Amino acid sequence: MKTHKTGEKSFALFGALPAFEKPLPVAQLYFPSWERYEAAMRGIFERRYYTNQGPLALQLEEQLQQFLGVKHAICVANATIGLMMAAEALNLKGKVILPAFTFVASAQSLSWCGIEPAFCDVDPLTHHVTPANLEKCLDSSVSGIMGVNLWGGTCDLAAITEFARQQALPVYFDSAHAFGCVVDKVKVGNFGSAEVFSFHATKILNATEGGCVCTNDDDLAARLRNIRSGYGAGRPVDVLKTANGRMSEAQAAIALVSLEDFPENQRNNSRLRQSYEAGLNSIPGIRVVKPSGVSFSNYQYLVCEVDEKLLGFSRDVLLTLLKAENVICRRYFYPGLHRTVEYISKQQMGADLLPVTDHLCATCLQLPIGAMVTLEAVEAICDIVQRAHLVSELFQSVPTQK
Amino acid sequence: MALANLDELDAQIIRNCERYDRYKRGMAPVRGIRLVEFDEAYQTSYKNILVELLPDWPLSRSRTLAVLHAENILARPYYSPPLHRKKMGYPHIPASLAVTDLLAERFMLLPCGEFVTVEDIDGVIGLLDFLYRHGPAIEAHATS
Numbered sequence: 001m002k003t004h005k006t007g008e009k010s011f012a013l014f015g016a017l018p019a020f021e022k023p024l025p026v027a028q029l030y031f032p033s034w035e036r037y038e039a040a041m042r043g044i045f046e047r048r049y050y051t052n053q054g055p056l057a058l059q060l061e062e063q064l065q066q067f068l069g070v071k072h073a074i075c076v077a078n079a080t081i082g083l084m085m086a087a088e089a090l091n092l093k094g095k096v097i098l099p100a101f102t103f104v105a106s107a108q109s110l111s112w113c114g115i116e117p118a119f120c121d122v123d124p125l126t127h128h129v130t131p132a133n134l135e136k137c138l139d140s141s142v143s144g145i146m147g148v149n150l151w152g153g154t155c156d157l158a159a160i161t162e163f164a165r166q167q168a169l170p171v172y173f174d175s176a177h178a179f180g181c182v183v184d185k186v187k188v189g190n191f192g193s194a195e196v197f198s199f200h201a202t203k204i205l206n207a208t209e210g211g212c213v214c215t216n217d218d219d220l221a222a223r224l225r226n227i228r229s230g231y232g233a234g235r236p237v238d239v240l241k242t243a244n245g246r247m248s249e250a251q252a253a254i255a256l257v258s259l260e261d262f263p264e265n266q267r268n269n270s271r272l273r274q275s276y277e278a279g280l281n282s283i284p285g286i287r288v289v290k291p292s293g294v295s296f297s298n299y300q301y302l303v304c305e306v307d308e309k310l311l312g313f314s315r316d317v318l319l320t321l322l323k324a325e326n327v328i329c330r331r332y333f334y335p336g337l338h339r340t341v342e343y344i345s346k347q348q349m350g351a352d353l354l355p356v357t358d359h360l361c362a363t364c365l366q367l368p369i370g371a372m373v374t375l376e377a378v379e380a381i382c383d384i385v386q387r388a389h390l391v392s393e394l395f396q397s398v399p400t401q402k
Numbered sequence: 403m404a405l406a407n408l409d410e411l412d413a414q415i416i417r418n419c420e421r422y423d424r425y426k427r428g429m430a431p432v433r434g435i436r437l438v439e440f441d442e443a444y445q446t447s448y449k450n451i452l453v454e455l456l457p458d459w460p461l462s463r464s465r466t467l468a469v470l471h472a473e474n475i476l477a478r479p480y481y482s483p484p485l486h487r488k489k490m491g492y493p494h495i496p497a498s499l500a501v502t503d504l505l506a507e508r509f510m511l512l513p514c515g516e517f518v519t520v521e522d523i524d525g526v527i528g529l530l531d532f533l534y535r536h537g538p539a540i541e542a543h544a545t546s
Contacts, residue, residue: 048517240491250403 010387012324013398019380020326027202028300028370030265032257040253049249053233056252061212063259067180068189070214072221075247075255076228079176079198079211083109086194086213087144088241089223090170094141098174099129100338101357102148106174107337110146118142119338121354126292127303127364128155131163138167145171149178149188151301153291157183157191164192172196179205180262182296189214194224199255204265204300207255210247265371269299272369272378276302279382283389285311289364302369303332305360312392315363316400321388322367327381332366417516418448424520425451425512428527434459434534438509451512452480460537463507465544469533475526478511 012018031037040056049055057075064073076082087096087110096110100119107117120133127150134145147160154175164171176198178188189195194217197203199210215221225234228245247255258265273288280286285307291297306315315331322329336357337343367381388395407414422440429437438452455463463479470477484506486497512526533540 238489238491 011321011384011394012326013321014394018324018326019384020377023326023328024368024377025328025372026330026332026366026368026370027372028204028206028265028269029201030204030206030258030261030371031201032254032261036257037254040257041250044249044253051246051248052231053229053246054249054252056249056256057247060247060252060255060259063256064212064214067259067262068187068214070187070189071216071218072214072224073189074213074215074221074224074228075252076211076213076245077247077251078209079174079196079200080105080109081243081245082196082211082213083146083174084112085224085227085243085245086172086196087113087115087146088227088239089220090144090172090193092144092170094143095137095139096144096146097134097137097142098146099133099148099357100336100354101127101333101360102150102174102337103176103333104337104340104342105176106146106148107343111342115143116141117337117343119336119343119354119357121356122360124356124359126153126155127151127289127360128153128292129160130156131159134160134163142169144169147171147173147192149173149175149181149293151177151289151291151303152181152294152297152299154178154181154183154188154191154293156293161192176200176203176211177301178294178298179203179300180266180296180298181291181294183294185295188294190216193217193220199251199258204258204269204298205255205262206258207247207251210251210255266298268371269369270297271375272373273299273302275375275378276304276367276369276382279379280304280385283311283382283386285309285389286385299369301332302367303364304367305363306365307363311389313388313395313398314400315365317395317398318385318388319365320398320400321395322381322384325384327368327384329368330366331361332364334361334364336361414516415447418514421514421518421520421523422448422451424523425527428524429453429530432527432531432534434537435530449514451514453510453512455508455510459534461533461541463510465541466533467510468544469540470526470529473529475513475529477513479506480509480511482506 010016061073061075092115095116095118097118097120098106099122101122110117118137120129120137122128122133123130129147145164147155149155161171171192172194173192175188175195179197181188194213194215196213197211199205199207201208213224222235222237223239226237226239227242230242277288280288287305289303306318308314319329338354425437434456436454436456438454440446467477484502486499
């Protein structure tokens with residue numbers, strides 16, 4: 001890793017050696033040591049119980065319930081199927097309102113259930129959906145609200161829940177970014193009718209793939225468990241559709257180890273974040289986005305907003321120059337879901353109906369934070385951005401990815 | 403895991419075939435029940451051991467399953483219930499599927515796969531033979 005060089009020749013974009021020998025990914029990627037992984041897998045092979053709500057899946061659900069302080073944690077194969085199951089269990093029809101500034105799976109889960117996503121805008125400072133945003137999408141065909149919690153923070157859960165109550169609509173949350181976060185002493189997972197977490201490798205709690213649906217509603221939990229498996233599970237209740245959404249024992253084994261490691265991984269994220277804030281917030285045109293709405297964050301994402309005028313070049317140029325240095329940062333989210341090929345024709349959006357989403361999609365950048373990232377790496381990344389800002393005129397005509 | 407299993411597939415099929423042959427030979431003299439045989443003109447994995455309870459089998463399928471389960475033989479009704487008998491919460495045309503109804507009452511899956519030894523299979527077959535020979539007495543005992 002090289003640092004503190006100056007001038008055009010110090011940037012990989014112009015022919016210098018990249019700052020990092022190997023690509024540095026954005027994802028969390030916290031995996032247990034080989035020894036712990038091997039021990040967990042050996043247990044599975046000794047029991048010869050590999051899937052179908054086995055002992056480790058049951059243990060994980062129990063431990064998650066305890067950790068989150070929630071009545072029901074229903075583990076699933078991935079968060080997308082968890083969101084689909086939640087929409088089905090809540091009996092949603094017609095349209096569901098959700099922000100366009102989210103990962104595509106939030107909306108795809110609705111499409112799989114034959115529900116039309118109605119995209120709303122978000123708050124420019126927190127990036128989260130507000131009651132005022134939701135209100136603009138209300139019509140008689142709306143049957144529910146999906147709130148989305150971003151960047152290790154949350155939307156104003158109390159305000160969104162109260163708005164939904166006033167409209168007599170169920171509300172549930174895509175909390176893929178918010179595992180372990182706390183709002184006024186209550187862990188995320190306890191809000192709305194249900195919340196869905198992702199345990200993808202990119203998240204702080206990692207089952208390689210996986211997720212869970214949390215709820216404090218016994219009847220909803222029974223429906224979710226009956227939907228999760230064609231064979232049913234727990235108290236039998238009538239459900240229209242079933243899915244193979246079960247979590248395997250191998251997934252549960254890794255998630256259990258990851259849950260044990262959560263405090264240390266959160267602390268590591270927090271250390272890295274502090275270093276990013278110290279290094280980036282003094283650079284004109286860069287704002288590190290704070291997780292909003294929470295008293296405790298998992299800090300699993302490091303997202304900054306780029307002000308082109310102040311920095312001297314655009315977010316896309318910054319992305320290009322960092323990628324050349326082997327810093328695999330991402331435009332996140334890009335594009336807004338209202339502009340994706342799947343939904344653009346249905347939404348009939350004008351150029352500026354979701355101006356905040358459009359602005360964020362043009363200015364937000366996700367930087368690496370997680371197991372593969374050291375404090376030294378953060379310092380090097382901040383140094384690259386600082387140096388680039390000082391010679392911003394060099395980057396005016398850099399071609400960028402469309 | 404799937405890649406490792408793919409490496410093992412041929413050996414697994416050979417072991418499945420050995421279990422199937424054991425069932426086939428062992429069940430030939432047992433009356434009232436029929437092993438549904440694979441068409442070995444085509445390549446098969448010998449995955450499922452499916453049996454049909456014939457008209458002279460002395461017990462209902464549910465009674466047969468209850469006795470097997472009590473002995474830790476985890477046989478399954480297959481398929482049960484048939485899909486058209488499941489509750490439907492949406493508009494549909496009620497189906498009258500006589501053949502499906504008939505089949506859904508007569509078939510069972512017997513234990514197979516890696517957990518099952520040829521000695522286990524002999525035990526299952528022995529019990530099925532016992533059920534055929536003592537069916538009326540078992541039924542009378544169960545209903546008394």
